[in-house]
Amino acid sequence: MKKHNFYAGPSILPEFTKEKTAEAALNFAGTGLSVMEVSHRSKEFVAVMDEAVALVKELLKVPEGYSVLFLQGGASTQFLMAPYNLLDKKAAYLNTGAWSKKAIKEAKFLGEVVEVASSADTVYNYIPKGYEVPSDVSYFHYTSNNTIYGTQIPTPEVDVPLVADMSSDIFSRPIDVSKYDLIYAGAQKNLGPSGATLVIVKDAALGKVERPIPTMLDYTTHIKAESMFNTPSTLPVFACLQTLIWLKENGGVEAMEQKNIEKAKILYDEIDRNKMFQGTVLAKEDRSLMNVTFIMTPEYAEFEKEFMDFATAKGMLGIKGHRSVGGFRASIYNAMPVESIQALVDAMQEFEKMK
Amino acid sequence: MKKHNFYAGPSILPEFTKEKTAEAALNFAGTGLSVMEVSHRSKEFVAVMDEAVALVKELLKVPEGYSVLFLQGGASTQFLMAPYNLLDKKAAYLNTGAWSKKAIKEAKFLGEVVEVASSADTVYNYIPKGYEVPSDVSYFHYTSNNTIYGTQIPTPEVDVPLVADMSSDIFSRPIDVSKYDLIYAGAQKNLGPSGATLVIVKDAALGKVERPIPTMLDYTTHIKAESMFNTPSTLPVFACLQTLIWLKENGGVEAMEQKNIEKAKILYDEIDRNKMFQGTVLAKEDRSLMNVTFIMTPEYAEFEKEFMDFATAKGMLGIKGHRSVGGFRASIYNAMPVESIQALVDAMQEFEKMK
Numbered sequence: 001m002k003k004h005n006f007y008a009g010p011s012i013l014p015e016f017t018k019e020k021t022a023e024a025a026l027n028f029a030g031t032g033l034s035v036m037e038v039s040h041r042s043k044e045f046v047a048v049m050d051e052a053v054a055l056v057k058e059l060l061k062v063p064e065g066y067s068v069l070f071l072q073g074g075a076s077t078q079f080l081m082a083p084y085n086l087l088d089k090k091a092a093y094l095n096t097g098a099w100s101k102k103a104i105k106e107a108k109f110l111g112e113v114v115e116v117a118s119s120a121d122t123v124y125n126y127i128p129k130g131y132e133v134p135s136d137v138s139y140f141h142y143t144s145n146n147t148i149y150g151t152q153i154p155t156p157e158v159d160v161p162l163v164a165d166m167s168s169d170i171f172s173r174p175i176d177v178s179k180y181d182l183i184y185a186g187a188q189k190n191l192g193p194s195g196a197t198l199v200i201v202k203d204a205a206l207g208k209v210e211r212p213i214p215t216m217l218d219y220t221t222h223i224k225a226e227s228m229f230n231t232p233s234t235l236p237v238f239a240c241l242q243t244l245i246w247l248k249e250n251g252g253v254e255a256m257e258q259k260n261i262e263k264a265k266i267l268y269d270e271i272d273r274n275k276m277f278q279g280t281v282l283a284k285e286d287r288s289l290m291n292v293t294f295i296m297t298p299e300y301a302e303f304e305k306e307f308m309d310f311a312t313a314k315g316m317l318g319i320k321g322h323r324s325v326g327g328f329r330a331s332i333y334n335a336m337p338v339e340s341i342q343a344l345v346d347a348m349q350e351f352e353k354m355k
Numbered sequence: 356m357k358k359h360n361f362y363a364g365p366s367i368l369p370e371f372t373k374e375k376t377a378e379a380a381l382n383f384a385g386t387g388l389s390v391m392e393v394s395h396r397s398k399e400f401v402a403v404m405d406e407a408v409a410l411v412k413e414l415l416k417v418p419e420g421y422s423v424l425f426l427q428g429g430a431s432t433q434f435l436m437a438p439y440n441l442l443d444k445k446a447a448y449l450n451t452g453a454w455s456k457k458a459i460k461e462a463k464f465l466g467e468v469v470e471v472a473s474s475a476d477t478v479y480n481y482i483p484k485g486y487e488v489p490s491d492v493s494y495f496h497y498t499s500n501n502t503i504y505g506t507q508i509p510t511p512e513v514d515v516p517l518v519a520d521m522s523s524d525i526f527s528r529p530i531d532v533s534k535y536d537l538i539y540a541g542a543q544k545n546l547g548p549s550g551a552t553l554v555i556v557k558d559a560a561l562g563k564v565e566r567p568i569p570t571m572l573d574y575t576t577h578i579k580a581e582s583m584f585n586t587p588s589t590l591p592v593f594a595c596l597q598t599l600i601w602l603k604e605n606g607g608v609e610a611m612e613q614k615n616i617e618k619a620k621i622l623y624d625e626i627d628r629n630k631m632f633q634g635t636v637l638a639k640e641d642r643s644l645m646n647v648t649f650i651m652t653p654e655y656a657e658f659e660k661e662f663m664d665f666a667t668a669k670g671m672l673g674i675k676g677h678r679s680v681g682g683f684r685a686s687i688y689n690a691m692p693v694e695s696i697q698a699l700v701d702a703m704q705e706f707e708k709m710k
C-alpha cells in the first residue's frame with residue numbers, strides 16, 4: 001500500500017534526496033567509499049559543503065555580508081547561540097508557541113527579554129498583531145512557522161534587526177534576507193535529515209556583545225572555519241545538498257511557494273467544507289502552508305479515534321495532532337506530492353459519507 | 356582498484372553498517388519510508404535509539420547508575436558541557452595534544468584548571484607520566500587516544516573521578532566505566548558517521564555545581580528526555596546502531612582489542628624494521644593502536660613525497676600525517692581489515708627495495 005508521509009519532522013524528503021543519499025552511503029563521488037567514511041577535509045566532501053553553501057545563497061538570494069553555516073544541535077542549540085552572540089542588553093521576542101517559549105527561556109540566560117505579545121492564553125491559535133517592539137533592543141525574534149499550532153508568520157515589519165527560527169518553513173517561500181541579522185533552521189523539514197542546522201548570519205551583526213563566548217557557541221568560530229571547526233555532520237549535509245539541487249531543478253523557492261499555496265488550499269478547502277472537521281487556527285490569514293491542524297467539529301467529536309484508524313488504514317502516516325492541541329495535523333512540506341494531499345481529502349470525504 | 360581507507364575520521368566503517376544504512380535510506384524498518392523522513396518519536400525510531408543505548412551498555416559493561424546518551428555537536432561541544440555540568444571550582448587536565456588543549460580552553464570558562472602535565476614541548480610525542488593530580492579537583496580529564504600524534508593512554512590510576520574524551524578509541528578495547536564520571540566520544544571513528552556524539556555519564560555526578568546551566572548544555576535535560584529533548588541525529592544514530600550490532604556479532608570489545616593489537620603490530624613491526632621509516636612516538640608503550648604515525652628516517656627524508664605518491668597510486672587513502680607532525684598517519688580503526696594494513700606494509704617494502 002502507498003504510504004502518505006504527513007510526519008511533522010523528520011518528514012518527507014524528495015525521492016531524489018533519498019536515492020542519491022542511499023547511493024552515497026555505499027559509494028560517494030566515485031571514491032569507492034561511503035560518504036560516512038570519508039574525511040570532511042577530503043576534496044570530495046569540501047566540494048559538497050561548498051556547493052551546499054552556494055546553493056543556499058543562490059536560492060534565498062542571500063546578499064553580500066552574510067555567512068551560511070551548517071552546524072549541529074538543531075534550533076534548540078540556536079535558541080542559546082542567538083542571544084549569546086547578538087543580545088547585548090535586551091531583546092524582543094514574540095511568543096507564538098512552544099518553540100518561541102524555549103527560545104525565550106534561553107535568551108533570559110543572557111539578558112533582558114521583552115515578550116512583545118503572546119497567544120499562549122488560547123493555546124497559540126492565532127498570531128498576535130499590533131504589538132510594539134521597543135527600539136532599544138538588539139533584535140526582534142520570532143518563529144516563522146509553528147508546527148504544533150499550524151500558524152505561520154510573514155516577515156514582520158519592525159524597525160529593529162530580525163532574528164528568526166525558520167526551521168519548519170525555510171525554502172517554502174522567498175524571504176528578504178537583508179532584513180535579518182540571523183536566520184536559523186533545523187534541517188529536518190524542508191531541507192534534509194536531522195543532524196544538520198542551517199544558519200544564515202549577518203557578519204556585521206557579530207562582535208557587538210561584551211561577554212566572552214564559548215568556542216562552539218561563537219558564530220565567528222564557524223565562519224572562520226567554513227563550518228569545519230569541528231567535524232560537520234557529513235551525511236546529513238550531503239543529503240541537504242541533494243534537496244537544494246532538487247529545489248533548484250524544481251524552480252526554487254518561488255515555484256515552491258506557488259505549489260505550497262495550491263497544495264494547502266486543497267486541504268483547507270476540504271476542512272472548511274466537510275461538516276465533520278474544522279481548522280484550529282482562528283484567523284485564516286494565520287494558517288500555515290506547512291502544517292495543517294484540524295479537529296472534529298463538536299457534533300462529531302466522538303469519531304476522532306475512528307477517523308484516525310480509518311485514515312491510518314488508508315496509508316496516512318503521522319497525522320495525529322500534537323498532544324497540546326489534539327485532533328489532527330497534516331504536515332505538507334515542499335516534498336509532499338499533491339497526490340498524498342488528495343488521498344487525505346478523499347479519506348475525509350469518504351468518512352463523511354459513511355456517517 | 357581496491358581502496359584502502361586510512362582516514363583519521365570520518366573513517367572506515369564496517370560493510371555491514373554501510374549496507375544497512377543505504378537500505379534504510381530508502382526503506383526503514385519496513386515502513387516504506389527513509390530513516391531520514393520518519394519522526395524520531397515513531398515507534399520504529401524509538402526502537403533504534405533504545406537498542407543502541409542497550410548495546411552500548413552491554414558492550415562496555417556500563418554499570419547501574421549511568422546514563423547513555425546520543426547527542427550532537429561532537430567532542431568539541433563536550434569540551435564545554437563537561438565542565439559546565441561537573442566542574443565545581445577546579446578540575447585537573449592532562450595535556451596530550453590539540454584536543455586536550457581545546458578541552459582545557461573551554462574548561463577555563465567555568466573554573467580553575469590545573470594542567471597536571473603536558474608534552475606540548477616535544478609536539479606531544481609522548482604521554483607524560485608520574486604527574487600528581489590534586490585531591491581537591493572535581494575530576495581529572497584526559498584524551499584517551501591522540502589521533503594527530505599517534506599516542507594512546509590506558510585508564511590512569513588516580514584518586515579522583517575520571518572524565519575522558521574517547522572519541523578515537525572507544526569500543527577498541529574494554530574499559531572499566533565505573534572509574535569514570537563521564538566518557539564522551541564523537542561517533543566518527545569506531546562507531547558511525549559524524550553527527551552523533553556518545554555520552555556515558557554517572558547520574559550521581561550531576562547536580563553538584565551551583566551555576567545555572569543552559570538547557571541544551573545540561574546533561575539532565577537529555578537524560579530526562581532519553582536523548583529526545585530535541586530531534587536527535589536520526590540517520591547517524593541508526594548507523595551507529597548497525598556498528599554496535601556488528602561489534603557484538605564480532606566478539607565485542609574484547610575481541611576487537613585482540614585484533615587491534617595484532618593489526619597494529621604488523622605495521623609497527625614494519626616501521627621498526629624498514630630502514631626508510633621511523634615512528635614518531637618516543638616510547639613504544641605510548642603508541643596508539645588506532646593511529647600509527649611515522650616519518651621517513653633522516654637519510655631518506657627527501658623521498659617523503661615520492662612515497663606518498665607511490666602509496667596513493669596503490670590505493671592508500673588518507674595517509675598524509677597531520678600538518679603539525681608531518682610524515683604519515685595510518686588510522687587503523689576497528690573496521691580496518693588486516694588486508695589493508697598488509698597492503699600498506701607491502702608498499703613500504705616495495706618502496707624500500709626500489710631505493
